Every structure is written in structure tokens, then in C-alpha cells.
Amino acid sequence: MFKAMAMKVEKVSELTTNRLSLYLRCLEGLAEAGRLTISSDDLAREFHFNSAQIRKDLAYFGEFGVRGKGYEVETLRDNLRSILGLDKCHKVALIGAGNLGSALVDYYGFHQRNFHITAVFDSDPDKIGQRVKNIEISDMKNFSSVAKRDNIEVAVIAVPGTAAQSVLEIVSAAGIKAVMNFAPVPLKVSSDVKLNTVDLTTSLESLSYFLAQPPRTNGSETLLKSARAQGFTAVKNKR
Amino acid sequence: MFKAMAMKVEKVSELTTNRLSLYLRCLEGLAEAGRLTISSDDLAREFHFNSAQIRKDLAYFGEFGVRGKGYEVETLRDNLRSILGLDKCHKVALIGAGNLGSALVDYYGFHQRNFHITAVFDSDPDKIGQRVKNIEISDMKNFSSVAKRDNIEVAVIAVPGTAAQSVLEIVSAAGIKAVMNFAPVPLKVSSDVKLNTVDLTTSLESLSYFLAQPPRTNGSETLLKSARAQGFTAVKNKR
Numbered sequence: 001m002f003k004a005m006a007m008k009v010e011k012v013s014e015l016t017t018n019r020l021s022l023y024l025r026c027l028e029g030l031a032e033a034g035r036l037t038i039s040s041d042d043l044a045r046e047f048h049f050n051s052a053q054i055r056k057d058l059a060y061f062g063e064f065g066v067r068g069k070g071y072e073v074e075t076l077r078d079n080l081r082s083i084l085g086l087d088k089c090h091k092v093a094l095i096g097a098g099n100l101g102s103a104l105v106d107y108y109g110f111h112q113r114n115f116h117i118t119a120v121f122d123s124d125p126d127k128i129g130q131r132v133k134n135i136e137i138s139d140m141k142n143f144s145s146v147a148k149r150d151n152i153e154v155a156v157i158a159v160p161g162t163a164a165q166s167v168l169e170i171v172s173a174a175g176i177k178a179v180m181n182f183a184p185v186p187l188k189v190s191s192d193v194k195l196n197t198v199d200l201t202t203s204l205e206s207l208s209y210f211l212a213q214p215p216r217t218n219g220s221e222t223l224l225k226s227a228r229a230q231g232f233t234a235v236k237n238k239r
Numbered sequence: 240m241f242k243a244m245a246m247k248v249e250k251v252s253e254l255t256t257n258r259l260s261l262y263l264r265c266l267e268g269l270a271e272a273g274r275l276t277i278s279s280d281d282l283a284r285e286f287h288f289n290s291a292q293i294r295k296d297l298a299y300f301g302e303f304g305v306r307g308k309g310y311e312v313e314t315l316r317d318n319l320r321s322i323l324g325l326d327k328c329h330k331v332a333l334i335g336a337g338n339l340g341s342a343l344v345d346y347y348g349f350h351q352r353n354f355h356i357t358a359v360f361d362s363d364p365d366k367i368g369q370r371v372k373n374i375e376i377s378d379m380k381n382f383s384s385v386a387k388r389d390n391i392e393v394a395v396i397a398v399p400g401t402a403a404q405s406v407l408e409i410v411s412a413a414g415i416k417a418v419m420n421f422a423p424v425p426l427k428v429s430s431d432v433k434l435n436t437v438d439l440t441t442s443l444e445s446l447s448y449f450l451a452q453p454p455r456t457n458g459s460e461t462l463l464k465s466a467r468a469q470g471f472t473a474v475k476n477k478r
Contacts, residue, residue: 014445018322020442024399025423048425085442085451103342113443153450161264178446184288184348186261194449196442204352204436205260205323206253207417210433211392212324 018066019057020080022049027077027133039070092154093119093147095135095167097127101158105132119150123163140167144174154178160183168195176181258296259319261288266316278309325353331393332358332386332415334406336376339421340397345370358389362402379406382399383413393417400424407434 027046030038040058044051057074058064061083065071081087082120092115094101104110104116120132123140130137138146146152155171157164157179164183171179178194184201265286269277279297283290297315299302300322303409304310320326331341331354343349344356359371362379369376377385385391394410396418402424410418417433420426421438 012387017445017448018388020346020448021423021441022425024444029401048427066301069254082450083448086444088447088451089446090346090450099345099347103338103345106338106342108338109440109443113440113447115443115447118343146325154446162268164292178450180442184260184264185325188287194446196446198437198442200346200437201264201348201352202257202260203419203437204348204354205263205325206256207393207419207433208324208327208329208352208354209322211329211417212327228360 016057016060019049019053019086020061020084022031023046023054023057024077024084024086027073027080030073031077035073037066037072040065042070067173080216082116089114089116090153090178091151092117092156093121093143093150093152093171094132094156094158095121095143095171096158096160096163097122097124097130097132097138098158101156102132104156104158104182105135115154119146119152121146140170140196143170147171147174147176152176154180157183159183250351255299256323257266258292259300259323261320262293262296263316263323263325266312266319269312270316272310276311277308279304281309295461319374328353328355329392329417330357330358330390331395332382332389332391332410333371333395333397334360334379334382334410335397335399335402336361336363337397340395341371343395343421344374344396348454354393354473356395358385358391360385379409382409384417386410386415391415393419396420396422398422435442 023043026043027038038046043049043054049141055065058071061079064076064079082170092110093174094104095119095146097120101120103110104122106216117135117161120135120137121140121143122137127137128139147155153176155176155178157167157171159167161183162185164181164185165187168179168181170190172193177192179189179196181195181197182200183197184199187195187197262282265282266277277285279290279293282288282293295303297310298319303315303318331349333343333356336359340359345361349356356374359374359376360379360382361367361376366376367378386394392415394415394417396406398408400422402426403420403424404426406419407420407426407428409434412428416431418428418435420434420436421439422436423438426434426436428434468473
């Protein structure tokens with residue numbers, strides 16, 4: 001029963017692109033270290049992937065490797081960046097100027113991946129007009145007009161759980177198609193919007209549950225190795 | 240092929256506890272709103288779950304419902320908190336006092352779930368001895384002794400990807416069994432340590448990939464609804 005559920009939930013393209021992300025990160029490290037070429041076997045061994053999986057994933061997007069020589073590190077890196085759309089700049093609106101939201105404005109990972117937070121919104125009158133870093137906090141009421149004016153493509157939701165669904169609806173109505181949500185609640189979204197939820201609370205609770213159990217040595221090791229070999233990734237993605 | 244992989248990767252207990260987390264969050268909201276009882280059907284309808292799944296998940300942990308009346312909201316909430324181990328306080332060490340790490344020290348979700356960051360570590364001599372909020376930054380070299388002295392149970396890794404594996408090894412060697420990792424790289428961990436990775440970069444890249452594709456109307460809607468109905472969660476958990 002649970003197996004069938006996992007099958008229904010996981011989507012093919014998401015698994016593949018998540019692995020491409022991980023390959024990219026490894027190739028960036030290799031390029032920085034001056035490595036010129038790498039075979040799929042070495043890539044698999046050095047970063048705990050499955051080499052057949054690497055060849056299959058990359059073959060899906062074209063012929064990147066050279067027989068007997070492997071992949072050219074910089075060429076493959078650049079191709080993966082382009083496949084993942086990272087060569088284009090995306091303007092991002094942050095909604096919720098609390099602790100977590102303010103931290104995200106500064107988060108290096110956004111800049112590194114060509115995501116630029118250019119607008120911040122809140123509904124708290126005490127916050128509207130203040131600044132987070134250099135960005136003035138706008139009234140959430142004006143989301144649609146500001147998003148259109150600034151060509152916002154991505155929304156990051158960092159509001160309390162109780163407000164998240166209504167914020168998502170405002171964001172969708174404004175035509176935003178890509179949303180990253182940090183509110184730890186299930187959200188309803190129309191099928192043309194891609195919603196990625198990063199649920200820190202659920203992750204904490206699963207650690208807590210683990211710590212509450214007596215230590216056990218069960219049969220999960222095979223599962224673990226399989227997960228690790230796939231470089232399976234961290235965030236639940238819905239489209 | 241992909242389906243088989245998803246099956247191998249997902250683990251039964253993780254899926255269940257992740258759903259318990261979501262039920263708990265909904266029940267907390269209901270209790271705050273003064274609701275006394277709720278049936279599994281109403282819980283499913285109001286929060287986009289599957290009612291048969293709710294009954295099955297809860298039955299696994301005992302008999303909580305009253306026939307014809309449903310669940311008592313506060314009782315079920317308290318039982319779920321206890322099942323998830325949230326009635327116990329966990330001391331947490333943060334490793335990496337950069338932007339993200341410093342934000343996490345303040346993150347309300349930790350306190351709310353009884354996770355208390357009581358120690359912060361870094362290896363940068365300029366940072367050691369400084370303070371993040373009220374916590375002095377310790378030298379990572381002293382991790383083991385400080386962790387033992389302070390009864391640390393959980394480690395949060397917020398270091399660059401290149402340092403994450405070696406940090407994880409230090410943490411494991413010090414006897415820490417529960418780790419939350421924000422470094423976006425695949426990590427190797429022994430099977431008695433529970434490692435949850437929160438990979439913001441991969442999530443960003445999947446949004447970027449989505450935005451790079453032409454709009455499509457494909458058959459993913461059924462999958463989407465299924466995922467939503469399960470309240471499937473956000474973080475990849477390994478044990």
C-alpha cells in the first residue's frame with residue numbers, strides 16, 4: 001500500500017532534474033579543482049551515484065560523453081546549467097518579511113542560481129515601508145501591480161501557515177507560475193503552477209520521532225544505500 | 240524504471256510520520272480555533288487529506304477516535320505530540336555561523352518544536368569567540384567535548400558543500416544520531432544516524448527548469464492531486 005503511494009507521488013521528470021542538479025554541483029566542484037574530464041564510473045564512485053543512472057539521465061538530453069574518455073567537465077557543466085535554465089536570470093518576490101524571510105534575502109544560494117529577490121511584501125503595517133537589506137517592503141495588497149511592473153517570475157512564501165493558502169492564491173492570480181513555499185502546511189495549487197514546499201518543521205518532527213524510538217538494527221540499510229546512490233533530493237515538488 | 244526507484248527510496252515509517260506531522264499541524268490550528276471534535280472525513284476535506292489514510296495512520300498508533308463522533312481535537316493533538324517525541328526538549332548544535340546558520344538560530348520553528356540551539360560551531364578563526372544572538376561560537380575542533388558537556392542530541396549542518404562530509408563525520412564520531420543538513424551535496428552516513436537534507440538549491444533548480452520549459456498541459460494532474468491528498472512532505476529523510 002505504501003509502495004503504491006510512493007509510486008503515485010513521485011514524478012519522473014522531477015527525479016531526473018533533481019539528479020541533474022546534483023551532477024551539476026559535483027561538476028562545478030570538479031571544474032574548480034581543475035579536472036578536465038571524468039568518466040561516468042568515476043563520477044559515480046567519487047560522489048556516490050549510480051553510473052548506469054548517470055549515463056541514462058544524460059543520454060536523455062543528448063550525447064555528452066566521448067567514448068573511452070568520459071565527459072569534458074566544463075562542457076557538461078555548461079550544458080547542465082543550460083538544461084536547468086540557470087543561464088537565465090529570474091526575478092523573485094519574497095512574501096513575509098519575518099526572521100526566515102529576511103534571512104532568505106541574503107541567502108547566497110539564490111544569487112548563485114541566478115534567482116534575484118527584487119521585491120519584498122508583507123501585510124503588517126509596521127513593516128510596510130521598512131527595508132530588508134536594500135529592498136523596501138511593499139504592501140501585499142499591491143502584489144499584482146508590483147509583480148507585473150518588475151517582471152517577477154518566482155514567489156517565495158515565508159508567511160505563517162495560516163496565511164499561506166491565501167497568499168498562494170494572490171500570487172497565482174497575479175500570473176506567477178513558480179513558487180517556493182516555506183510555510184509548513186498542505187497547500188492547494190492549480191496544475192499550471194509549480195509549487196516546491198520546503199518543510200523544516202516536518203523534518204524536525206521526523207528527527208524528533210527518531211530520537212523518541214529505541215535504537216534498532218533493522219533492514220533499512222539496503223534502502224538507505226539505494227537512496228544515497230541515487231542522490232535523491234530534498235524537497236517535495238508539486239506541479 | 241523510475242517507478243521502481245521511487246519505491247525503493249521511500250520508506251514506510253518516514254511517510255507515516257511525515258503525515259502525522261501534517262495532521263498535528265492541522266489539529267493545532269483547530270484547537271486554537273476552539274474546535275472540540277472532528278471526524279476523519281472532515282479532517283480530510285478541510286485539509287486535503289485522504290480520510291481512509293488518516294484512519295489507517297492513526298490506528299497504527301492506537302485507538303483514538305470515538306465511533307460516530309470522531310476525534311477529540313486536543314486529545315489527538317497531545318497524543319500526536321507525544322508519538323512524535325515533541326514533549327521532550329532536544330539540544331541542538333549548529334555548525335556553520337554564516338548567513339543561513341545565523342538565521343536558523345532565530346528560526347521560530349525550532350523553538351516551537353522543542354529544539355533548542357545551545358551551541359554554535361565554526362572553523363573560521365575570525366568567527367570563533369564571536370556571538371550569534373547570545374551563543375558564543377566555538378571552535379569546530381572542540382565539537383566532541385562541547386557536545387558531550389552540553390548533552391547535544393541533534394546537529395544542524397549549515398556549512399559549504401565542500402566541508403559537509405567531513406563535518407558529518409566529526410558529528411557522527413561524537414555520537415550524534417540526528418542530523419539536519421542544509422549543504423546541497425550527497426552525504427554518506429552510517430545507518431544508525433538519521434540524516435535529513437534540506438536542499439534549497441535543488442529546489443531552486445527544479446523551479447528554474449520548470450520556467451525554462453514551454454507551458455504544457457500534460458497528464459500530471461492526477462499525480463498532483465494524489466500528492467496533495469497525501470499531504471506528502473518536503474524533506475528527504477535518510478536513516
